[in-house]
Amino acid sequence: MLRAGGRRLLAPGLRRLGFGAAGEAGPAAAAAAGVRAYHERVVDHYNNPRNVGSFDKDDPNVGTGLVGAPACGDVMKLQIRVDEDSGKIVDACFKTFGCGSAIASSSVATEWVKGKPMDEVLTIKNTEIAKHLSLPPVKLHCSMLAEDAIKAAVKDYEAKKAKVGPKGEDSPSEKAAEA
Amino acid sequence: MWRRGAGLLRPHLAAAAAATGRVRRHPAPHIPAVPYSSASSSSCRQILGTFRHSIGVQYRRLLSQAGGGGGSDACWSCGVAGAFLSCGSCGSVQPVDPAVDYFQIFGLNKEYNIKDNNLEGRYKEWQKKLHPDLVHSKSELKLEGIHVDEEKTINDPKLLMEMMEIREAVNDASDSQTLEKIQSQVKEKLETWSHSFQEAFEKKDFDRAIEATQRMRYYERAVEETVKKL
Numbered sequence: 002m003l004r005a006g007g008r009r010l011l012a013p014g015l016r017r018l019g020f021g022a023a024g025e026a027g028p029a030a031a032a033a034a035g036v037r038a039y040h041e042r043v044v045d046h047y048n049n050p051r052n053v054g055s056f057d058k059d060d061p062n063v064g065t066g067l068v069g070a071p072a073c074g075d076v077m078k079l080q081i082r083v084d085e086d087s088g089k090i091v092d093a094c095f096k097t098f099g100c101g102s103a104i105a106s107s108s109v110a111t112e113w114v115k116g117k118p119m120d121e122v123l124t125i126k127n128t129e130i131a132k133h134l135s136l137p138p139v140k141l142h143c144s145m146l147a148e149d150a151i152k153a154a155v156k157d158y159e160a161k162k163a164k165v166g167p168k169g170e171d172s173p174s175e176k177a178a179e180a
Numbered sequence: 181m182w183r184r185g186a187g188l189l190r191p192h193l194a195a196a197a198a199a200t201g202r203v204r205r206h207p208a209p210h211i212p213a214v215p216y217s218s219a220s221s222s223s224c225r226q227i228l229g230t231f232r233h234s235i236g237v238q239y240r241r242l243l244s245q246a247g248g249g250g251g252s253d254a255c256w257s258c259g260v261a262g263a264f265l266s267c268g269s270c271g272s273v274q275p276v277d278p279a280v281d282y283f284q285i286f287g288l289n290k291e292y293n294i295k296d297n298n299l300e301g302r303y304k305e306w307q308k309k310l311h312p313d314l315v316h317s318k319s320e321l322k323l324e325g326i327h328v329d330e331e332k333t334i335n336d337p338k339l340l341m342e343m344m345e346i347r348e349a350v351n352d353a354s355d356s357q358t359l360e361k362i363q364s365q366v367k368e369k370l371e372t373w374s375h376s377f378q379e380a381f382e383k384k385d386f387d388r389a390i391e392a393t394q395r396m397r398y399y400e401r402a403v404e405e406t407v408k409k410l
Contacts, residue, residue, distance in 0.1 A: 069343065070334075071332075071393075072397065074401030076343045076347065078344060096344070096348075098347040098401075141331070145331065
């Protein structure tokens with residue numbers, strides 16, 4: 002069951018492969034004809050994933066969350082760009098290799114974290130994402146992946162800041178060591 | 181002929197009980213030697229057949245779980261020695277050596293004319309330890325201890341970064357030559373980790389066994405993707 006869902010497609014590939022722009026009907030039809038009828042929001046995020054991409058993981062203002070669902074073989078990367086002074090997340094992006102629900106969950110997550118302070122995004126629960134996308138119980142773990150990715154990204158950012166020190170100065174040598 | 185489906189276990193039991201009951205009701209001296217032994221052996225066979233079946237089910241289950249093993253009389257689950265059919269210490273059902281016969285199972289001398297009227301009692305004693313209804317959940321609980329929570333997410337950066345890179349490479353590959361190259365590399369990793377799993381499982385290093393299955397799942401997914409694109 003999980004495997005069947007996990008075999009779908011990859012969001013990052015959508016744009017690159019031109020699905021987002023040209024093949025609008027393709028993936029939508031596939032999702033509709035599939036064994037499970039996805040909620041329109043899932044289909045929407047799947048066809049037009051928001052904020053697909055990558056930030057430089059060595060940028061001191063970027064936090065990277067990398068999580069996986071080993072049962073499905075899914076992997077999700079969610080990155081946040083934080084404004085150092087306000088502590089707010091100014092930008093977010095993701096790259097997910099997984100099923101439609103995992104892609105939609107991470108797409109929603111990037112939308113929800115943008116413009117919010119870090120401590121606030123930590124309160125985002127997978128159940129809220131699942132509810133928003135009307136995910137069936139068997140797909141709840143996909144939203145869990147998104148929740149964990151947000152937490153991991155914040156943790157990564159904070160760890161970076163702690164390493165650099167309270168001065169907020171980022172020494173190039175330190176960045177090189179991390180990379 | 182006496183080997184029936186698992187669903188017939190209860191009727192079997194009832195039949196066996198009725199058969200032995202019938203035998204016992206007749207006072208032995210009045211029964212001619214031949215009919216007596218045939219009645220006795222038929223009830224015996226019924227019991228043994230049922231019994232063998234229930235053990236067979238467990239055995240197959242164990243085989244699929246423990247990957248065979250056997251030979252020694254140390255419990256596969258807790259390692260305590262002297263485990264025969266059921267472990268006296270942890271209650272786990274043990275793999276059955278096909279050489280074991282029913283005389284051994286029931287602690288009887290190997291003779292044709294069995295004069296053991298407590299056969300049913302012994303059978304029931306074994307059933308108390310081996311009946312699928314009882315040991316099924318038990319062995320599954322045992323396995324829970326080493327079972328991967330399928331809903332759980334992982335955050336091992338090394339593993340995930342590797343998987344991310346493989347999937348990106350598959351995604352970015354534009355010609356079949358590149359895809360085939362990636363595929364063979366991933367298949368090689370799959371093979372390596374499959375061996376690691378086997379080794380870890382045999383050593384009961386379950387943490388490593390779990391990591392191996394996780395990696396294998398990721399490699400399998402990557403191979404699936406290359407197949408889709410090829």
